[in-house]
Amino acid sequence: MPPRNRYHRKNRSWPHFLLGALTVGLGGSLLFYFLAPAAATRLLPEALRSRIPAPDRSGSFLPEQLRARLGLPAPQPGAPSAPEDEPEAAPARPLPPAALLDGDERVSVIMYHDITNQPSVYFDVTTAVFRTQLLALQQAGANVISLDDLYEHLRGGKILPPRSVVLTFDDTYLGQLTNAYPLLKEFGYPATFFVHTAVIGKKTGKDHMTWEQLRKLEREGLVRIEGHTETHPDDLRNCTDAQLQRELVDSKKLLEEKLEKQIRFLAYPVGNADGRVAQVAREAGYVMAFTMGPGLAASPADAYFVPRLLPHRMAPVLQMWQQGSPVPTTTSNVVGVKTAPLEVGSVEDGQVHMRYVRGGRLSTLRLLGRRSVPAMLAMAGASAGLNGTFFSDARVNSAGNGIVGPVLSRFGPGFAPGLPGDRQKIAGRPLVVISATEMAFLPFQPNLALDESGVERLLPGATDAFVGGAWLIHRGQPLTHEQMEAFGLTNIFDFRPRAFFGIDREGRPFLGASSTGNESDRLAETLVQLDLEECVLLDSGFSTSLSIGKTPLVSGIRRKDMDVRPVPHVLVLHAVDEATGKEIILAPPRSTNLVGPPYRPTLETLQAALQRDLPSALAADGAGGGKRGRRGRARGVRRARR
Numbered sequence: 159m160p161p162r163n164r165y166h167r168k169n170r171s172w173p174h175f176l177l178g179a180l181t182v183g184l185g186g187s188l189l190f191y192f193l194a195p196a197a198a199t200r201l202l203p204e205a206l207r208s209r210i211p212a213p214d215r216s217g218s219f220l221p222e223q224l225r226a227r228l229g230l231p232a233p234q235p236g237a238p239s240a241p242e243d244e245p246e247a248a249p250a251r252p253l254p255p256a257a258l259l260d261g262d263e264r265v266s267v268i269m270y271h272d273i274t275n276q277p278s279v280y281f282d283v284t285t286a287v288f289r290t291q292l293l294a295l296q297q298a299g300a301n302v303i304s305l306d307d308l309y310e311h312l313r314g315g316k317i318l319p320p321r322s323v324v325l326t327f328d329d330t331y332l333g334q335l336t337n338a339y340p341l342l343k344e345f346g347y348p349a350t351f352f353v354h355t356a357v358i359g360k361k362t363g364k365d366h367m368t369w370e371q372l373r374k375l376e377r378e379g380l381v382r383i384e385g386h387t388e389t390h391p392d393d394l395r396n397c398t399d400a401q402l403q404r405e406l407v408d409s410k411k412l413l414e415e416k417l418e419k420q421i422r423f424l425a426y427p428v429g430n431a432d433g434r435v436a437q438v439a440r441e442a443g444y445v446m447a448f449t450m451g452p453g454l455a456a457s458p459a460d461a462y463f464v465p466r467l468l469p470h471r472m473a474p475v476l477q478m479w480q481q482g483s484p485v486p487t488t489t490s491n492v493v494g495v496k497t498a499p500l501e502v503g504s505v506e507d508g509q510v511h512m513r514y515v516r517g518g519r520l521s522t523l524r525l526l527g528r529r530s531v532p533a534m535l536a537m538a539g540a541s542a543g544l545n546g547t548f549f550s551d552a553r554v555n556s557a558g559n560g561i562v563g564p565v566l567s568r569f570g571p572g573f574a575p576g577l578p579g580d581r582q583k584i585a586g587r588p589l590v591v592i593s594a595t596e597m598a599f600l601p602f603q604p605n606l607a608l609d610e611s612g613v614e615r616l617l618p619g620a621t622d623a624f625v626g627g628a629w630l631i632h633r634g635q636p637l638t639h640e641q642m643e644a645f646g647l648t649n650i651f652d653f654r655p656r657a658f659f660g661i662d663r664e665g666r667p668f669l670g671a672s673s674t675g676n677e678s679d680r681l682a683e684t685l686v687q688l689d690l691e692e693c694v695l696l697d698s699g700f701s702t703s704l705s706i707g708k709t710p711l712v713s714g715i716r717r718k719d720m721d722v723r724p725v726p727h728v729l730v731l732h733a734v735d736e737a738t739g740k741e742i743i744l745a746p747p748r749s750t751n752l753v754g755p756p757y758r759p760t761l762e763t764l765q766a767a768l769q770r771d772l773p774s775a776l777a778a779d780g781a782g783g784g785k786r787g788r789r790g791r792a793r794g795v796r797r798a799r800r
């Protein structure tokens with residue numbers, strides 16, 4: 159079936175309007191420049207269009223003196239828009255190769271070992287107990303499916319019956335053939351036997367199946383044989399590269415030769431693996447690999463860390479079925495990023511007053527401490543920025559700068575997995591993964607993004623990842639009050655300034671903040687008019703802080719000594735040179751807190767970009783504006799709100 163995820167690519171020649179203010183850190187001088195594309199609003203139905211003010215190209219929210227100095231035009235109602243091209247048909251979007259994104263059933267993968275009449279270890283199951291477990295599944299209305307069905311479901315959205323279960327058996331025991339197989343046939347339940355090749359046909363205290371028996375199973379078709387290494391090392395993470403080659407690659411080749419079939423799935427012995435092991439498995443050609451969980455195989459999943467359940471853990475699953483399983487409100491969406499100039503806009507829609515910046519290249523910056531958004535923009539050499547995601551509350555933990563959930567930042571001290579205790583609590587919230595060309599929005603699962611390579615497997619080329627608070631808009635639709643409640647976020651319906659970000663249907667990254675106190679569902683109704691495909695709530699209230707350069711556009715805090723609240727995580731936009739597609743990084747990062755960005759332009763590159771891109775009148779303007787006090791600017795912003 160075709161992937162569900164689609165995005166639009168349109169070729170338009172955007173007219174540019176000199177727009178707003180942009181503060182540049184070079185030598186403390188202020189330089190201003192904005193290019194605004196035509197309003198996205200013209201893509202909307204006429205009925206909606208009339209409700210939306212055009213993006214603010216006048217910079218009217220900027221301090222008046224700055225605007226005057228820049229010679230920005232007064233707001234022009236009905237500014238001319240670009241001639242419209244016929245939109246091209248949206249091409250089908252391939253899924254990232256290693257992420258399992260599309261299914262929405264939560265499937266129990268049960269992990270058996272020996273089925274024996276003489277159990278010797280706790281994970282052995284007697285034949286009699288095995289029969290009662292199959293009966294319990296049957297009576298509960300379980301649908302036992304093959305591993306292939308699970309893979310096709312998670313990978314390509316194949317429809318599964320409700321209450322799907324997968325049966326797997328590890329370690330090549332003869333009892334699986336003599337005791338379990340007759341019962342599997344009796345119930346008509348498919349299964350997968352994960353075998354390790356060193357014991358095939360051997361007796362090592364317990365009997366193991368022979369090559370001939372495995373071939374016979376494959377021929378009969380109810381049971382499929384898949385990989386479980388050669389020698390069953392207790393912990394693949396401790397293996398050398400050469401050992402991994404033998405355990406994962408050579409054993410797979412041997413199975414494929416002897417059984418004359420392709421081996422596609424792998425169970426890690428004792429469930430032990432890390433990013434390096436998973437990478438070898440992926441390169442060897444396994445398309446999905448299993449740990450020992452616990453957990454359900456749910457989408458989205460890291461294809462190389464799919465959890466399984468010990469048989470006794472099925473009891474709560476059966477109980478959940480009786481009560482009716484929760485309906486997921488969101489699925490995964492991967493949206494292509496389009497190169498577009500930065501645009502500033504504002505919306506005044508009854509109770510909602512918001513400002514936004516969209517376009518450019520989105521990435522994030524994380525600090526171990528906290529700084530204001532304008533200060534962090536200067537560090538990243540970015541043009542615009544917004545406070546980032548949730549962090550540990552300082553009222554609870556005085557060292558509370560840790561981000562809630564896993565976080566990877568292009569600018570900052572590398573990957574952090576977040577507190578283990580948070581992972582279950584934030585399940586279902588939007589996990590955002592960002593690369594230069596795509597943004598993925600996935601309902602977070604506790605076994606996702608365990609390390610940096612886990613982020614890379616979800617979206618190749620990923621530079622940034624974090625977990626937002628809640629979806630406001632998903633697949634172009636605003637979430638309802640009820641759906642938002644499911645994210646378990648306190649304050650979500652309080653009246654408070656809100657910070658949010660997303661991507662529009664054109665593929666332009668979007669940063670926004672409301673200066674008014676708004677309930678999230680009311681906000682989503684307004685935001686959907688801005689043609690957003692996905693939009694996610696960030697830390698809000700006092701933390702709300704949207705800035706262009708050093709100029710705060712919206713701040714959730716108004717104190718005499720502080721006009722924006724320092725935060726540890728910021729979303730930043732770099733302007734993009736439309737001709738070359740290259741980012742315009744305004745100043746090299748200076749802080750020792752920063753680990754360098756992958757793209758670190760030389761000073762010459764920066765100066766060339768600035769010379770080329772900044773109108774000469776502004777470039778010659780000098781440093782005067784940069785020395786303004788913060789309070790002066792804050793007053794200017796407030797004045798502009800009238």
Ligand SMILES: [Zn+2]
Nearest residue numbers: 328329427428
């Ligand atoms: Zn095993």
